[in-house]
Amino acid sequence: xxxxxxxxxxxxxxxxxxxxxxxxxxxxxxxxxxxxxxxxxxxxxxxxxxxxxxxxxxxxxxxxxxxxxxxxxxxxxxxxxxxxxxxxxxxxxxxxxxxxxxxxxxxxxxxxxxxxxxxxxxxxxxxxxxxxxxxxxxxxxxxxxxxxxxxxxxxxxxxxxxxxxxxxxxxxxxxxxxxxxxxxxxxxxxxxxxxxxxxxxxxxxxxxxxxxxxxxxxxxxxxxxxxxxxxxxxxxxxxxxxxxxxxxxxxxxxxxxxxxxxxxxxxxxxxxxxxxxxxxxxxxxxxxxxxxxxxxxxxxxxxxxxxxxxxxxxxxxxxxxxxxxxxxxxxxxx
Numbered sequence: 001x002x003x004x005x006x007x008x009x010x011x012x013x014x015x016x017x018x019x020x021x022x023x024x025x026x027x028x029x030x031x032x033x034x035x036x037x038x039x040x041x042x043x044x045x046x047x048x049x050x051x052x053x054x055x056x057x058x059x060x061x062x063x064x065x066x067x068x069x070x071x072x073x074x075x076x077x078x079x080x081x082x083x084x085x086x087x088x089x090x091x092x093x094x095x096x097x098x099x100x101x102x103x104x105x106x107x108x109x110x111x112x113x114x115x116x117x118x119x120x121x122x123x124x125x126x127x128x129x130x131x132x133x134x135x136x137x138x139x140x141x142x143x144x145x146x147x148x149x150x151x152x153x154x155x156x157x158x159x160x161x162x163x164x165x166x167x168x169x170x171x172x173x174x175x176x177x178x179x180x181x182x183x184x185x186x187x188x189x190x191x192x193x194x195x196x197x198x199x200x201x202x203x204x205x206x207x208x209x210x211x212x213x214x215x216x217x218x219x220x221x222x223x224x225x226x227x228x229x230x231x232x233x234x235x236x237x238x239x240x241x242x243x244x245x246x247x248x249x250x251x252x253x254x255x256x257x258x259x260x261x262x263x264x265x266x267x268x269x270x271x272x273x274x275x276x277x278x279x280x281x282x283x284x285x286x287x288x289x290x291x292x293x294x295x296x297x298x299x300x301x302x303x304x305x306x307x308x309x310x311x312x313x314x315x316x317x318x319x320x321x322x323x324x325x326x327x328x329x330x331x332x333x334x
Contacts, residue, residue, distance in 0.1 A: 001025050001026070001074075001075035001076055001118075001246075002025070002026045002027075002028065002072060002073070002074045002075050002076075003020055003025055003026070003027055003028070003074060003075065003076050003077065003078060003246070004028045004030060004068065004069070004072075004074045004076070004077045004078070004107075004116075005017055005020070005027055005028065005029050005030070005052075005077075005078045005080065006030045006031070006059040006077070006078070006079050006080055006081035006103065006107060007030075007031055007036070007059070007079075007080030007081035007082065007122075008027065008028075008029030008030065008031055008041075008052070008078075008080065009029055009031040009033060009036040009037065009038065009040040009041055009054070010031065010035060010036040010040075010080060010081075011036075011179070011189070011190045011191075011192075011235065012080060012122070012176075012179055012235060012238060012239065013029070013031070013036075013078075013080040014036075014040045014043075014044055014188045015183060015188060015235045015236055015238070015239040016078060016080075016238075016239040016242045016243070017029060017044050017052055018044055018047050018048055018183060018188070018239065019236070019239040019240055019242070019243045020242075020243055020246075021044070021048040021050045021052065022048055023243050023247075025243075026052075026053075027044075027052035027053070028052065028053040028054075028055070028068065028072055028074065029041060029052050029053065029054045029055065030055045030057050030059055030064075030065070030068060030081070031054070031055075031056065031057075031081065032056065032057060032058040032059075032081070033056060035083075035084075035192060035193055037191075038054075038056070040188055041054045043187040043188050044188065046185075046187060047183065047185055047187055047188070053072075055068060058081075058103075059079070059081040059103040059106060059107055060098075060099060060102045060103045060106055061106070062106045062109070062110070065106055065107060065110045066110055066113070069110045069111075069113070069114040069116065070114065073114065074114075074116055075116065075118060076116060076117075076118030076119070076120070076246055076249070077107055077111055077116060077118065077119050077120065078120040078122070078242055078246065079103070079104060079107050079119065079120065079121050079122060080122045081103050081107075082099060082100040082103060082104075082122070082151070083095060083096050083099050083100060083148070084124075084148065085148065085197040086126065086146045086148050086149070086197070086289070086291045086292065087146075087197060087289050087290055087291060087292075088148075088197065089146050089147040089148035089149075089151075089291065090146055090147060090290040090291045091290075093147035096147045096148055096151050097147065097150075097151055100148075100151035100152070100155060101151060101154060101155060101158075104121070104155040104158060104159070105158065107119075108158070108159065108162060111169070112162070112166060112169075117168050117169050117170055117251075118170050118172075118246060118249045119159065119169065119170065119171050119172070120172045120174060120242060120245060120246050120249075121155065121156070121159055121171065121172065121173050121174065122174060122176075123152045123155070123156055123173045123174055123175045123176070124148070124149065124152045124175060124176065125175055125176065125177045125178075125231070125257070125259070125296050125298065126143060126145070126146065126148055126149030126152060126296075127141045127143045127149055127152050127153040127156065127175060128141065128142060128143075128175075128296070129141070129142030129143050129144060129145045129149060129293070130142060130145060130293050130294075133229075133263065133295045133296065133297050134261065134297050134298055134299040135175075135257065135296070135297070135298055135299060136257075136299045137175070137255045137256065137257055137299075137302055141153045141156075145291050145292075145293055146290070146291030148291070149291075156173050156255075159171045159173065159253070160173075160253050163252065163253045167251055167252075168251055169251065170249040170250055170251050170252065170254070171252070171253045171254070172245045172246070172249060172253075172254050172255075172256070173253065173254070173255045173256070174241065174242065174245060174256055174258050175255065175256070175257050175258065175298075176233065176238055176241075176257070176258040176259065177230065177231035177232070177233055177257070177258065177259035177260075177296065177297065177298050178198075178199075178230040178231060178232045178233065178259075178296075179232075179233055179234070179235040179238050180198075180199070180200040180232050180233070180234065180235065180269075180318045180322060181200070181234040181235050181236065181313065181317065181318035181319075181321040181322050182235065182321045182322050182324065182325035183235075183236060183321070183325070184236075184321055184324075186321075186324040186325045186327075186328035186329060187325075187328075187329065188325070188329075189235075189321070189322060189325030189326070189329065190235070190322070190325075191325075191329070195211070199230075199266060199269060200232075200269070200273075200318070200322050201322070201326075202214055202215075203269075203270060203273050203281055203322075204322050204323055204325075204326035205326070206281055206282065206283075207273075207277070207279050207281060207323060207326065208326050208327070212282070213282040213283055213284055214270065214281055214282065214283035214284075215283070215284060215285075215286045216266050216267070216283055216284070216285050216286065217286055217287065217288050217289040217292060218285070218286075218287065218288035218289070218292070219285045220288075221288075221294040221295075222294055223265055223294055223295060224265060225265050225267050225268070227265045227266035227267045228265065228266055228292060228293070228294060228295070228296075229263040229264065229265050229294065229295040229296065229297065230263065230264060230266075230295075230296050230297065231259035231260055231261070231262060231263060231264070231296060231297035231298050232260070232264050232269060232315065232318060233258065233259050233260050233311050234311065234312075234313035234314075234317060234318050234321070236313065236321075237258075237311040237312055237313055238258055238311075240309070241256070241258045241303065241307070241309050244307050244308070244309045245307060245309075248307060254306075255302075256302055256303040256306070256307065256309075257298040257299060257300050257302065257303060258298075258300070258303060258309075258311075259297060259298030259300055259311065260297075260298070260300065260311045261297065261298050261299065261300040261301075261311075262297060263295060263296075263297035264315065268315075269315065269319075270283065272315040272316065272318075272319055273319040273322075273323070275316070275319075276315070276316045276319035276320050276323070277319060277320065277323045279323075
C-alpha cells in the first residue's frame with residue numbers, strides 16, 4: 001500500500017515509516033518540521049534502503065493536502081501531525097485546538113474526497129483523564145485534565161461521526177501510552193527542540209551532560225514512591241502496532257490501547273536507566289506539572305486478542321536504545 005504519514009519525520013512517525021517500508025509498503029511523509037528535523041527522512045532511507053517521498057508542508061493546509069492526494073492516490077493515512085505537550089497545552093490552548101483539530105479535519109476531508117478508506121489516528125491515553133486504572137477502551141472519556149487530551153478526544157468524536165455516514169471508511173483510533181526508546185540502529189530516536197517535555201529524553205540529556213539534573217514533577221502522588229506512574233512502551237513496539245492495525249483495517253471504527261499493560265513510576269524508570277547503562281542520574285524534586293495525573297496504564301487485552309499484537313521490549317531495551325541514540329546522534333535527529 002501507499003501510505004501518507006503526516007508528521008512522519010517526528011519521533012513516532014519516523015519509526016512507523018521504518019516499519020511500513022520494512023513491511024513492503026510505500027510512504028509519503030508530510031511534515032512541517034516544527035518539532036522534527038529533515039535528517040530523519042534520510043535516516044529512514046539509510047535504515048530501510050528505501051527512500052520515502054517527502055513534502056515539507058503543513059497538514060492544516062487543505063490546498064496542499066488536496067494536491068498530494070490527487071497526485072499520488074494513496075491507499076491510507078496515518079495521522080501523527082499535531083502539537084503534543086500536555087503542559088504546553090495548558091499554557092497555549094488555542095494553538096492546540098487550532099492545529100490538532102484543523103489538521104485532522106483537513107486530512108479526513110481529503111480522504112473522503114479522494115476515496116482513501118483507511119485512516120489511522122494517533123490518539124493518546126490522555127483521553128481517559130483521571131479514570132481508574134487500568135484504562136479500558138470502553139471507558140467514558142474524561143480528558144478535561146488538559147487541552148491536549150481534549151483535542152484528541154474531540155478528534156476521535158469527529159472521526160467516529162464521519163465513519164457512521166461513510167460505511168466504507170475504516171477508522172482506527174490508537175490510544176498510546178508513553179513511547180520511549182529508539183531504533184536499535186541509533187539513527188532515529190526522540191530529540192525534541194529545546195528542553196524536553198518527555199521523561200526519557202530528559203534523562204538521556206542529563207546523562208550526556210546537556211542538562212545538569214533531571215527535574216521530577218512531584219513526589220506526593222498517591223503512588224508507591226510518590227512519583228507519577230505511566231505505561232512506558234518501546235517506540236518500535238508502538239510502530240509495529242500501527243502497521244498491524246493498518247494491514248488489518250476493516251470498515252467501521254476500531255479503538256485499541258497500545259501499551260505494555262504495566263505501570264512504572266518516574267523513579268523506577270530512572271533506576272532502570274541507571275542499571276541498563278551503568279550510569280548515575282542526578283535529580284531533584286519540583287512542583288507538580290499542570291495537567292498531570294497520578295497513574296496511567298493500559299489494559300491491552302483488546303489489541304492482543306483482535307490484532308495479535310503485544311509489546312515485546314522491556315525497560316532495559318528502552319533505556320539502552322534511548323541512550324545509544326543520544327550518544328550517537330543526540331540532537332541532530334528527531
